[in-house]
Amino acid sequence: MSQTDRVDAPARRARTEKGNPGMGRLTHLQRLEAESIQIFREAVAESERPVMLYSVGKDSSVLLHLAMKAFYPSRPPFPLLHVDTTWKFRAMYEFRDKIVADLGVDLLVHQNPECVERGINPFDHGSATHTDMWKTEGLKQALDKHGFDLAFGGARRDEEKSRAKERVFSIRSAQHRWDPKAQRPELWRLYNASKAPGQSVRVFPLSNWTELDVWQYIYREQIPIVPLYFAAQRPVVERDGALIMVDDDRMPLAPGEVPEQRSVRFRTLGCYPLTGAVESNAATLPEIIQEMLLTTSSERQGRVIDHDSSGSMEKKKQEGYF
Amino acid sequence: MAHATNDLVAADIEGYLRAHENKSMLRFITCGSVDDGKSTLIGRLLYDSKLVFSDHLAALENDSKKVGTQGDGLDFALLVDGLAAEREQGITIDVAYRFFSTERRKFIVADTPGHEQYTRNMVTGASTADLAVILIDARRGVLTQTRRHSYLVSLLGIRNVVLAVNKLDLVDYSQDVFDAIEADYREFAAQIGLTDIVAIPMSALRGDNITELSPNIPWYTGPTLVGHLETVEIADDLHAGPFRLPVQWVNRPNLDFRGFSGQIVGGSVRPGDRVRVLPSGQESTVERIVTADGDLDEAIAGQSITLTLTDEIDVSRGDIIATAGDPPGIADQFECHLVWMSEEPMLPGRPYLLKIGSRTASVTIAQPKYKVNVNTLERTAARTLELNEIGVANINLDRQIPFDPYTANRDTGGFILVDRFTRATVAAGLLHFALRRADNVHWQAVEVDKTARARQKGQRPALLWFTGLSGAGKSTIANLVEKRLHDQGFHTYLLDGDNVRHGLNKDLGFTDADRVENIRRVAEVAKLMVDAGTIVLASFISPFRAERQMARELLGAGEFIEIFVDTPLSVAESRDRKGLYAKARRGDLVNFTGIDSPYEAPENAEIVLDASGSVSAETAAETVVDYLRGTGILTPPEAS
Known part of the structure; x- marks a missing residue:
C-alpha cells in the first residue's frame, strides 16, 4: 500500500452521521466547509475564465477536495494550474499526476520558458532569484497566456501576520500587483467579484481555516496528501541549520558532505533544495497532528524564503507572489 | 487548561x-478606541491559547524591545499589528481576522480599529459577527467612541455584547469604578436596544479574568472572558426562521440532472x-438534497x-427558493440604511449596482x-x-427582487x-421595508403611442447626446x-445649457452632485420628447460615464x-x-471640467467626431446626419 492511499483514520462513518448534523448547530469544520463551498460557487458564477492554482501541497489537496464537493455531481468547471519550477520533490510530481488521473480533472503545467532556457536553479542563482523567476514571474506568465480572470489559491489568513487582512476576493492590477489600499470591504457573504478592465481576482476559499483545521479536515475526510508529510528514512544533509533532502543528483554536495539517512518529514512542501525537513517519527495523521500541537514553531519556518525580515511576505505579495 | 490539553494530546x-471534531464556532468582533488595549487583548488571547509559536515569540521579544510600549515586558499588541505601514503609525487601519481555539470552540475574531474615520471597517467586521466585545478603559x-461602537453593533443586528472593562489594574481593581461604568453603559445600551450584556472586569495586560478568575478581583463572581465566549448561547433565529436558499449556481452535469446549488441562509x-x-x-416540491457525501434527509x-x-x-x-408558506416579499423600491464606504460621495440619481444574496440589480438612490x-445619534x-x-434613504431598483427586512434575516436583507465603473464596493445597506408607491402609481395606458407619433412625423425618435x-x-x-434636419422636414429639439440651466435647472450649481442631477433631469425631459416622437439633440459637457449610461438606459x-x-x-x-478656462486657471471658477473636475471620455460612443480643428464643423455635422440616415432614424417606422 502506498502512503498516498494510507488509511489511518477510523473507518469512514456512515453517510447520515457525517453529512447530516441532525438537530442543532454545525461543527466548526462543517461551517468552514460550507463557507468554502459558497465561495467557490460564487467565484465561478461571477467569472468568465476561472482557474485553480495547484501547488501539490496539503492546502492544495484540501482546496481540490472542496472544489470537488462544491460542484458535485458536476466536475469543477475550471482547470488546475501548476506553476512548476522543475525543482519540486519527485514524490510531488508522482502524487500530482496520480491525483489528476484519479479525479479526472484538467491540469495545466506552466514552466517559465526563460528559466528553462537559462537553467535557473537555487544553487547558482540563489533562492530569491529562483523563486521570483520560476514562481512569481511564471505565475504571471501563465495567467496572462490563458487569459484567466480569476484564480483560486489556498492561502490562509493564519499563515502570516500580513495575511490576516487579506480579503477572500482580492483584486489585482493588470500587472498582478496587490494594492492594500484598493481592497474592497467584504460584508456578510457578499463578495464583489467585478473587475475594471485589466484587473483580475484571486480568491482564497481557505481564508478562515487554520493549520489545525486543515489537518483535522484531512483526517476527517481522509484526503490523500503527498507522502513526504509522513516521517520516513530519507537522505538529508544539514546546511545552515536546515535539513535538506538530497532528492536527486542535481544537488551539488560540498567536499566531504555525505547524505545520511534520518527519520524526517516535511511540514511544508516546495522546491526540495529550499525546503527544510524536521526530524520526526510521526508516520500517521494523528501522530502528525499530535506533533504539531506539541511543538512550537510555526509552519512557514521551514520555508527559506520568509526569513529575511518580518515585512518580507508583504513585499512579495505586492509584487505578485501568491 | 493548556496543560490539560497537552496531556490529552500526548496520551x-x-x-x-x-x-x-465536534467543536462549535463563534465569530466575534472587538471594538475599542486606540488606547483601550484591544490589540493587547487579542494578543493575549492568542498567547494564552498557545497559538504563538516559538519563532513568532522570538520575533515578539525582539520587536517588544525595539518598538514596544511596555518597557522590558512583552507587548502583545505587536502580535496582531500587521502591515508594515500600520506598525510604523502604531495603529491598525483595517479589519484583520484572527483565530484561536479552546477545548470547546474555535473562534474567529474580527479586529477593527476604533478611529472615527473607520466606521467602514467596523461595519464590515460586525457584519459576520455573532457577538461583540466592547472594550472600555x-x-x-x-x-463617545463606546457609544458609536455600540450603535454600529446594534445597527448590524448583533445582540450579544460583552462589556470588557479593561485596565482595571490601573484603578486599583476598584469595584466602585467597575459598577459605575457598568450602570452607565447599561442605561445607554438600553436606549439603542442592546439588552443582552455581560460586563467583565479585567486587565488584558496582566491576564486578569481572561482565562482564569483573577485573585486581584475577588469581588467578581461572573465568568472569565474566555469562559463566557466558549459557553455563550447565541440566539439562533436563523435556524428557527423560514427556509431561504439563494441560488448561486445551476448544476447541470448532464441532461438528466438539474440541481440548484446554494448555501441555506434561513x-x-x-x-x-x-x-x-x-x-x-x-411553486414545486423538493425532490432531493444532494451533497458529495450523499443525499440528506434534512439540511439546515x-x-x-x-x-x-x-x-x-x-x-x-439570483432566485431564492423559499418555503411556500412563508416566502420573502418582492419589491423594487425600499427604504434602507446606507453606510457609505467610498472616498467618492454618494450621488443621488446615479445608477449603482446592488448585490443582495446571489442577485445583482441596477439601483438609484434618492x-x-x-x-x-454616530456619536450623538442625532x-x-x-x-x-x-x-x-x-x-x-429610499432606493429604486430596475427590477423586482425577493427580500426580507434586515432585522429578520441578514442575508436576504x-x-x-458597487460603482459601475471603478467596480469598487462603495456602500453597505440594510433593507427596512418595501415602499408601496410602486404599486399605486400605474402607468396611464395610451392608445396614441410613440410609434404612432413618430410615424406621423415621418421619422424615428432618437436622442443625440453630444x-x-x-x-x-x-x-x-x-x-x-x-x-x-429641420431643413429636410424632420421634427427636432435642441436641449443645451442655455435653455435648461436658466429655467428647469436654475437651482443647480456645478458640484458633482448637482452635475448628476442636472443630467438626470435633462435625460428625463429628453425621454418625454423622444416619447413624443421627436429627434432630440442634447449638448452637455456631461463629464461622467455613469450619467451618460443612465440616460442611455432610460x-x-x-x-x-452618444456623440x-x-x-x-x-x-x-x-x-x-467665453473666457471660462482663464477664470478656472485663476481659481475664480471652481469645479471646472478639465481643470479641477474630471472628464471621463466615452469608451463606446456611437460616433466620435475629431474636433481638434482639422475637420470643419460642417463636415462633422454631415457625419452625424449620414449616421442617422444609415441607421434608419430618418425613415418612418412601420405601423405596429
Missing part, C-alpha cells in the same frame, strides 16, 4: 481529535417540502447544498431622508453621504453597492445638425446615440470663447 491523540469610562429543508421560487412565484441554515425539484420550472442564479451622527438633513456616513469638454464645439455642431434600444466631440484640452482651452 490519547485520537480521543482528542474526536472531541475536537476603566480610567476613562463610557466615551430555516431548514426536507425532501417533500413545498417551496416557492422568487421572484417568479412558481449554514449548509451548502444542491436541491432538485419535482417539477421542471425555471430557476436561475436624496437621503437624514443622516445619523438625525440631520443631508443631500448626500460621504465616506463613513450613515443615513436613511443586507446588500452592497458630450465633450467646454469649448470642444458641441453646440456649434449640434446647431448645424438640427438646422439640416431609452429604448437604438434610440440613444463624442473629441478635442484635446489644450485646443479647447486655446479657443476659450
